[in-house]
Amino acid sequence: MPLPRATRRAVLGAALASPFIRPASAQALTPIRFILDWKAQGPHAWYYVAQSRGYFREAGLDVTIDQGEGSAAAVTRVMSGAYDAGFGDINAVIQNAAGRPGEQPVMVYLVYNRAPYAIISRADGPVRTLKDLEGRQVGAPAGSATARMFPALAARNGVDPSKVRMAAIAPNLVEQMLVQGQVDAVAQFSGTSYMNFVGMGKDPEKDFRWFFYSDMGLDQYSNGVLVSQALLKNRPEAVRGLTTAINRAIQEVARNPDAGIAELKKVEPLTDTAIEKQRLLYMLRAQMTTPETGTLGLGDLSDKRLEGAIGTVVETYGLPRTPGVRDVFLRDFLPAREARLLPVVG
Known part of the structure; x- marks a missing residue:
């Protein structure tokens, strides 16, 4: 139901003061084309939870989720303009930031703190x-x-x-x-x-x-939420809404994996729920719950560690330049640390 005019003024004023408040009823939804790294599996459940439970819409977003063909390929698809955002590999971002600076997508929420x-x-x-x-x-x-x-x-x-x-x-x-x-x-x-x-x-x-x-000596980061340069420059409030909605869904799925798998099943009816729940829990425990995420919260990273990872990629591929941390990762749009601390996964 539309808000009364006086109420809308009050909400809009609050929204100007707080970037986290973006009532969908007070503005048109921003369309976001989002590509996954792979076919829909357990560790993708939170994206569908954010969509089905209206978290994207609450953030002022109309998100369309497509399945992908690889985590490096997802970076290429976002950079090409085919997608506005996606779930892809930070090391592919580094390569593109070195070879095509200013065109590369930028990661705004790291999901896999330990590379799988x-x-x-x-x-x-x-x-x-x-x-x-x-x-x-x-x-x-x-x-x-x-x-x-x-x-x-x-x-x-x-x-x-x-x-x-x-x-x-x-x-x-x-x-x-x-x-x-x-x-x-x-x-x-x-x-x-x-x-x-x-x-x-x-x-x-x-x-x-x-x-x-x-x-075996390669301490790299891995996949996370990345956005195009165009979305970053033209719709920064949409980037903040995207990370906020996804973080909220990750927290909920971590607390209740069965609910996340149920949403996945709606998208992929042939999903083996037992297998995908195990896959989800495996990634939560092995790649997302680390000493670093316990300190920084999921989504963030260590600049020093990322600098080392960038150096490794530049040296390995003989890249023409060494990107800076902010060419690859921006923490500007992350929710507060307390909101990003993962619950203990049973």
């Missing part, structure tokens, strides 16, 4: 160390951030990446091709493959070897 990148091989296969990848084939989805960051991992571990054959694989075939021996290893998000192996009746711990980038 992993090289995975079969326990009974020939790849027992990273060095064993030389002369062999590694499969990865096109647009994979894990594959894009492999040269950096190789440089840290004495592996010649030119001797490793990278094969593009359809996203739904990655784990299957590894299990069938059609590739010697895969470069994939750990949470994606871990639960896909479970769904295939495999034991992820016993049947496979896991080479986690974060355990």
